[in-house]
Amino acid sequence: MTTGQSVNSAYGRLESRFRRLSQLSHARAMLQWDHATMMPSGGAQARADALSELSLISHEILTASETAELLEAAQDEKDHLDDWQRANLFEARRDYQSARALPADLVERLSQASMESEMAWRTHRAANDFAAMRPYLENVLALVKEEAAAKAEAFNLSPYDALINDYEPGGSAAKIGALFDELTGFLPDLLGQVIERQAARPQPILPKGPFPIDRQKALQLHVLDMMGFDLSRGRLDESHHPFSGGVPDDIRMTTRFDVDNLMPGIMATIHETGHSLYELGLPKVWRHQPVGRARSMAMHESQSLIMEMQAGRSDQILGVISQLLRTSFGDDPAFQPDNVRTLYRVVKRSLIRVNADEVSYPLHVILRFRLERAMFAGDLTIRDLPGAWSEGMRQLVGISPVDDKDGCLQDIHWPSATFGYFPTYTMGALAAAQLFAAARTQVPQMMDDLGRGDFSSLLGWLRINVHQLGRLLPMDEMLKRATGSGLGVTVFRQHLETRYLGSSM
Amino acid sequence: MTTGQSVNSAYGRLESRFRRLSQLSHARAMLQWDHATMMPSGGAQARADALSELSLISHEILTASETAELLEAAQDEKDHLDDWQRANLFEARRDYQSARALPADLVERLSQASMESEMAWRTHRAANDFAAMRPYLENVLALVKEEAAAKAEAFNLSPYDALINDYEPGGSAAKIGALFDELTGFLPDLLGQVIERQAARPQPILPKGPFPIDRQKALQLHVLDMMGFDLSRGRLDESHHPFSGGVPDDIRMTTRFDVDNLMPGIMATIHETGHSLYELGLPKVWRHQPVGRARSMAMHESQSLIMEMQAGRSDQILGVISQLLRTSFGDDPAFQPDNVRTLYRVVKRSLIRVNADEVSYPLHVILRFRLERAMFAGDLTIRDLPGAWSEGMRQLVGISPVDDKDGCLQDIHWPSATFGYFPTYTMGALAAAQLFAAARTQVPQMMDDLGRGDFSSLLGWLRINVHQLGRLLPMDEMLKRATGSGLGVTVFRQHLETRYLGSSM
Secondary structure (H helix, E strand, O other): OOOOOOOOOHHHHHHHHHHHHHHHHHHHHHHHHHHHHOOOHHHHHHHHHHHHHHHHHHHHHHHOHHHHHHHHHHHHOHHHOOHHHHHHHHHHHHHHHHHHHOOHHHHHHHHHHHHHHHHHHHHHHHOOOHHHHHHHHHHHHHHHHHHHHHHHHHHOOOHHHHHHHHHOOOOOHHHHHHHHHHHHHHHHHHHHHHHHHHHOOOOOOOOOOOOOHHHHHHHHHHHHHHOOOOHHHEEEEEOOOOOEEEEOOEEEEEEOOOOOOOHHHHHHHHHHHHHHHHHHHOOHHHOOOHHHOOOOHHHHHHHHHHHHHHHOOOHHHHHHHHHHHHHHHOOOHHHOHHHHHHHHOOOOOOOOHHHOOOOOHHHHHHHHHHHHHHHHOOOOOHHHHHHHHHHHHHHHOOOOOOOHHHOOOOOOOOOOOOOOOOHHHHHHHHHHHHHHHHHHHHOOOHHHHHHOOOOHHHHHHHHHHOHHHOOOOOHHHHHHHHHOOOOOOHHHHHHHHHHHHOOOO | OOOOOOOOOHHHHHHHHHHHHHHHHHHHHHHHHHHHHOOOHHHHHHHHHHHHHHHHHHHHHHHOHHHHHHHHHHHHOHHHOOHHHHHHHHHHHHHHHHHHHOOHHHHHHHHHHHHHHHHHHHHHHHOOOHHHHHHHHHHHHHHHHHHHHHHHHHHOOOHHHHHHHHHOOOOOHHHHHHHHHHHHHHHHHHHHHHHHHHHOOOOOOOOOOOOOHHHHHHHHHHHHHHOOOOHHHEEEEEOOOOOEEEEOOEEEEEEOOOOOOOHHHHHHHHHHHHHHHHHHHOOHHHOOOHHHOOOOHHHHHHHHHHHHHHHOOOHHHHHHHHHHHHHHHOOOHHHOHHHHHHHHOOOOOOOOHHHOOOOOHHHHHHHHHHHHHHHHHOOOOHHHHHHHHHHHHHHHOOOOOOOHHHOOOOOOOOOOOOOOOOHHHHHHHHHHHHHHHHHHHHOOOHHHHHHOOOOHHHHHHHHHHOHHHOOOOOHHHHHHHHHOOOOOOHHHHHHHHHHHHOOOO
16 A cells, blocks of 8 residues: 555655565564563563564665665655655655664664663662763763764764754754753742642642552553543553553553552553554554654653643543542542642652652753753763762752662663653653643633543544644644644743642642 | 574575574564454554565565575585584575465465455354355465465475475375374274263263362463473463464463363363473574474474373373362362363264364364365365265264354364365374373383373473474484384374273273
8 A cells, every 4th residue: 555656656665665664663562562561581582682683674674775766766756746745755764864874883882782781770770889880871872972973974963963853853952952941940949839839738648558450450441441542452551661652553551550559550541641642643544654653752742741741630630530539449538639639739859750740840851951961062971970960950959869879870761872862851741731722722612521531622633733744744833833833931831830829729 | 693604604694594584483473472362453454464564574585586595505515514504404495495486476365365265264154154155265275276286396296295295394195195094994993982981981070160260370370380381481371262372482372261161271271381392492502593493283283282182181190180170179079080080081073173082083184184185186176065074074073064164164274275284183193192102111200200290201301302303304203213113003093092992991
């Protein structure tokens, strides 16, 4: 099947080539999901070998001279292509250039170094041993700098921007820096105000477990269903770190269950479901082509956060969750609407990003962005990282860690050679606020629908304005069409002020 | 990693090529397992597309002219190769020739036709509608005849033999026919005698359920462990039809659980574990090469049947199972050793092959072999199949079906274009009897060990005499070295006579 061009045109043959790459991705996605959820420990080596060979096969297909020739020839057919096909050609060329940018031996060395470093991190973070971790981080950073330099040359960008572009096409440290400066202009103060205000009110009641896992899972599946996730097109399993994987029509989400603490798991699942609904909503006819993929990491995060933070922590949905909790686990005072609202909106200064609330989370991200930028500018070495971390945390969040394990060793990103990714979390939060506000204005009954646990009007709006567009447009253009403006801070700030300092609190 | 030759030799490069094919097989094996056990229904189309593309990629790699050149050049290096490498080269060439034998459009048509026919079979078998199934079978048979003709030419064999060789290298209808004639010389009589004898004794007590699935599964996992299956190197799940899949070090077995009937599930798992232990025991250094695969389908079946029939239904293991049943489900009279023995050794004339006992099973297989042979000789059309089936069943098993669903529509093999496979079930049963008898003679303590639920001496013997040999030798040669004779009927006959007509019954 092609999307309209003759299979014999260069463009048509290019689509076949990318279709093959997509099928290889299908295999990798499923093997990775299986690895995290089902695989017996003894299978680790065989799986690593298989995954690495599949990656190599994909890399060879993508970087083959035939791909270059087809890209070239398809370019000449451009007048016969429609907007989608042109956008697809653009994305295909980007994939090709990105893969070609790195010499094979660097890919190999990076993969080896990050695997070792990630393994070392599991040990040394637990042991709070920065000194032992340092050489791994130094090695990884040196290689990532090589990677960045190679990509910078290929794409005519600065090295750090070249990394950012892997996750956020069109993103740059300058644009992100400007947004983040705006955020730091008010967020630390706002954080202080919210904390003061919350301290003055009665503390929420904590639900008392145990809460049987099977009933937690039943509740979460109910939430999935309510959100419009079709359970014949995906699964929900358990893994150490929740994630969304698989392929459209066969989404593999994972969550975690804590028998004593059922609240975070529900929100983790709502978050992952946001990611999954995006994947399920991508344009079906473009499913196996580059233009049919999710727009970017920031856009992906916007789809999880619009569910977890914007809708999920609204009065409406927290009311629905309160009702579900009472139905599943009895009429406990902890499950009353007021208490559920208070529980899910606690704001505090905390050390660990992944547990942070939506007010302080951007400050954690900004710290990492600043440190990455400094590392790539040559202004910060790994040796000086713990000090810079503590100082940055003190300035931004208002507390700083005693231990490196709760400081610069807390995230898996750097040990696994992922630099330039962190900003997308906060860009996603900004975009989520904008999209939700726009949907709310454009679909008047949306909040009432959510109050009944009906996500269809929100989801319908997202389908049209985000999901079905794939990569047809740049992210900023998508946001402008959907919300009237490009990515900015204003709506996010209004959202936080209304929710955490508004009269209803 | 290579197995000893320079990576730059033609032979070394050939190994790399087959290593890549093996990694693609890993992906396919896991995707197939997932399809049968985990995949949500909505993922079917995406999975079918991905699997078909992976097959196509493998086919292209295998049939590429570069493969032919490497095979040719490696042949010239033969003096520098050891026995294993030569056997590997032989198997690699066989794989290549087999893949090259079929024109791409025939592969495509066969795959399409068998997919449609298999789907039609699920409906029409349930509806007992042979007339509706007939055109599908005719279409499939016509295409399989084309396939057989193409392979016959490539391998200089008769068409039916060419199909047999896909599953049983070196096998032929003449050799199989001779063995099967010997079997038909005594088996129908023996069946009658056993049935008569069993009719004269008290009927066994049927265990009364319900038997909770989780406890059935715990018992089966205990049996796996007892058999020497390392649970860190595989999983046991549920599927509609039990199978063994996955890869060595990450075996994926499935079984079924019936809350009211726990006995068949235990034996199904013992059978699949026999297959799995073979895979786990294949020579590790040859894991990704053709010579490192299981010898043949008959040898594979011998490994499941040596566990299910030879060891599994011995007094020793049935005693152990009786004990496990009593421990898991209480001291029920149905679980007493005598009753368990009687239950697991019931022999009867039955219509359905997969439920048949070890005495009558070969007769079911012989019927299918005769019909296949007649179809390939042009002596039998699909139209005449139901009649020929009934007549054959009457002659061989002594009963015949009222409905086609219990007759010629019962097996998935023909609808899915699998011809030439059936004989391997009975060749496996013969080999299992020979191997078990030889092991018993060569390892004097083996039966005592089995009586304590200790499979290690049996497994150790199989490791050395079967598993670790991969495809180094032809099957008949392996049997000769291990047991003193090639595949024959004598030991199997002795086994049946001793177990079912001996004094201990």
